[in-house]
Amino acid sequence: MSFDRHGFGYSKVGRGNVSPVTINLPKIGIRHGICLGERDKADLDGFWRELDEILKLTEKALVERYAYICSQNPKAAPFMYINHTMRGFNNKNISSVMKHGSQAIGLIGVAEMCEALFGKNHVDMSARNFALQVIEHISDFAKEASERNDLNFGVYFTPAEGCCYTICKKLKDEFGIISNITDKEFLTNSIHVPVWEEVTPFEKIDIEAPFCKLGTSGCITYVEFDSKIINNLDAVETVINYAMDNNIPYFAINFPLDTCCDCHYQGDIPSEGCPVCNSKNIERLARVTGYLTSDVSHFNQGKQDEVKRRFKHMK
Numbered sequence: 001m002s003f004d005r006h007g008f009g010y011s012k013v014g015r016g017n018v019s020p021v022t023i024n025l026p027k028i029g030i031r032h033g034i035c036l037g038e039r040d041k042a043d044l045d046g047f048w049r050e051l052d053e054i055l056k057l058t059e060k061a062l063v064e065r066y067a068y069i070c071s072q073n074p075k076a077a078p079f080m081y082i083n084h085t086m087r088g089f090n091n092k093n094i095s096s097v098m099k100h101g102s103q104a105i106g107l108i109g110v111a112e113m114c115e116a117l118f119g120k121n122h123v124d125m126s127a128r129n130f131a132l133q134v135i136e137h138i139s140d141f142a143k144e145a146s147e148r149n150d151l152n153f154g155v156y157f158t159p160a161e162g163c164c165y166t167i168c169k170k171l172k173d174e175f176g177i178i179s180n181i182t183d184k185e186f187l188t189n190s191i192h193v194p195v196w197e198e199v200t201p202f203e204k205i206d207i208e209a210p211f212c213k214l215g216t217s218g219c220i221t222y223v224e225f226d227s228k229i230i231n232n233l234d235a236v237e238t239v240i241n242y243a244m245d246n247n248i249p250y251f252a253i254n255f256p257l258d259t260c261c262d263c264h265y266q267g268d269i270p271s272e273g274c275p276v277c278n279s280k281n282i283e284r285l286a287r288v289t290g291y292l293t294s295d296v297s298h299f300n301q302g303k304q305d306e307v308k309r310r311f312k313h314m315k
């Protein structure tokens, strides 16, 4: 949560992101990178120029939407203000509450942006250094926009449960199938290491930690295990401690929790069926991005494809 310049400081109670806008980083990467075979070396001047134009547009969109929200009558949604669900209400106007929230500059697909520019994602150190400069640049822009508008701008690692699919589809329509960018049904979440990269949990935390400290309007880092991990709680504790030692603000561990709806067996149940009663009536609990969804089949096409490709960080 971004710092509140209007008095609540770092407190998270009764505040939130007002209305995020998400920047499609892969598109800027494709337009200035090597992935379409139009150039041998990325046009980084063009990249930075276009990013700055998009940032200005993002600021305008956030400020306009903020003004529109603040123009609403508080009586339209009294549950937002009674019982201090959202703090600061002066009994007159919504801006008394909304000014404490953050104007979130979201982003998606750092991995695909790097891939488009350089032909490699940010698991590679040189691409990672560039990606970090991009996020630092957005973070600096957010600080300046906060001053310009007297609002709390911040960098938001958009969960993108829906737009991971819709943005990828739009890129596919515009640029066709590009290897490691649009040759799947989703774009990689925010600054995450792509789900298919075979890294250890410690490597994943090492790569994502320097980015996370800039994601002041929200971020999550998780590692993916198989269900055997519940027999090794020391390993779980070691990984959690490693994440905390590296200042990951929001850390999660994913592991499959499949339940047989007939005999109630729980564990990692193969597609052939329940190992106890052979039933194929299985509910597969999984994390979309930030929260858990009762069954993978409820995910959209993009997130279902992502789940299939998730590497288990068990090395």
Ligand SMILES: [Zn+2]
Residues within 6 Å of the ligand: 260, 261, 262, 263, 264, 265, 274, 275, 276, 277, 278, 279
């Ligand atoms: Zn069963």
